[in-house]
């Protein structure tokens with residue numbers, strides 16, 4: 112019998128699939144996946160909030176590099192937590208190969224998230240990254256490997272160089288990763304590099320090399336990854352355009368419907384026969400979070416499914432409770448609405464946005480927010496006239512973006528997802544003691560089906576186990 116999971120709880124950044132959710136799913140024998148996005152900032156902010164429950168410090172106690180862990184606790188931990196109107200510390204942003212402070216936080220943040228998700232059971236835990244967020248890749252992966260991540264899952268790009276990085280980091284060997292730099296000349300080599308030896312405080316045995324699953328939306332891309340990968344690829348998650356989070360852009364010319372949503376068509380359909388020819392296990396994602404769709408996926412030859420939206424609203428997810436309840440109430444009332452915005456995300460990928468009052472889905476909330484870029488995960492690396500690397504984000508102040516060679520038109524409607532998504536998981540930045548960042552919720556089109564997990568008494572909560580119970584019922588029937 113295969114020991115592959117049938118149900119993968121999809122990685123949901125930032126911090127929606129934090130360790131609590133992944134642990135709940137993995138304990139049940141399916142694959143829980145933590146988001147590895149921005150976990151450096153998340154660790155620092157949770158420590159500044161007084162580390163409720165002591166979980167971050169417990170994770171750090173198991174971190175193999177003691178002096179580094181102590182530096183982090185000293186720098187960020189505030190006993191009792193910061194005052195509500197105080198801002199969180201502004202951390203240096205990731206750059207090519209630095210700075211050290213954020214690299215250390217990144218290794219430790221990824222370690223803590225995976226370590227805590229693995230606590231108390233022996234089942235594998237995965238970690239999810241977006242290929243587009245390249246600067247933290249090497250430090251993130253090293254931290255995740257140190258904690259024994261069983262799977263690395265990566266989408267939003269073409270991660271052909273990740274498998275080789277995993278092989279090297281598992282041996283504590285130096286690794287490099289090609290940084291995409293807009294405007295770079297062919298001959299220019301802009302590689303990220305990372306040597307674990309510069310961070311290790313003690314000798315460590317070889318680490319387990321996690322399985323690598325690429326998240327893709329086209330069979331051509333799957334074939335390319337198999338052909339060009341610099342190491343073992345263990346399978347694919349095939350994600351369709353109804354999935355929550357970022358979606359692959361539609362093929363061909365971008366067409367919008369009346370509501371301004373991207374239109375997907377026949378050309379966006381993945382040819383599963385071609386996927387099967389690659390001979391690797393695959394999971395289907397995007398609207399597969401129901402027993403019927405699981406059955407369908409199995410009949411189509413998939414090992415199983417990856418589910419996000421159904422888990423995003425369960426008790427264990429990191430989503431703010433008031434947002435969860437407000438959206439679930441809309442689901443009950445038949446008023447839940449998700450759009451596929453082609454302008455909201457600075458990545459330029461379509462991004463699913465839930466319409467919710469008081470969040471950045473609403474024009475007046477967006478208009479009221481001064482443009483500030485101080486987290487910087489979604490910045491684009493570009494080549495300066497002097498041949499150096501600098502960074503710009505289409506959600507930063509327009510004049511700054513333009514001064515860096517950006518096109519003013521590209522800034523229209525861009526949301527600062529970095530700040531918004533931190534606010535969505537109860538870690539909003541507070542500015543001048545007054546302005547508190549607003550959140551923004553993403554979900555797949557399956558949102559309207561979440562009523563099936565809610566209790567009949569009108570309650571607005573359900574657990575990860577409630578989702579798994581419904582989905583796994585299909586597997587029990589299939590076995591009997």
Ligand SMILES: Cc1cc2nc3c(=O)[nH]c(=O)nc-3n(C[C@H](O)[C@H](O)[C@H](O)COP(=O)(O)O)c2cc1C
Pocket residue numbers: 120121122123124125127146148239240241265266267326350353354355356357396397398399400417418419420421423553554555556557
């Ligand atoms: C709140 C939320 C955040 C997400 N964030 C990410 C992410 O950071 N990385 C990623 O690869 N996929 C992300 N996804 C996609 C999920 O991992 C999963 O593939 C998708 O939700 C499956 O489709 P479904 O939403 O119809 O269940 C996110 C989905 C949701 C709902």
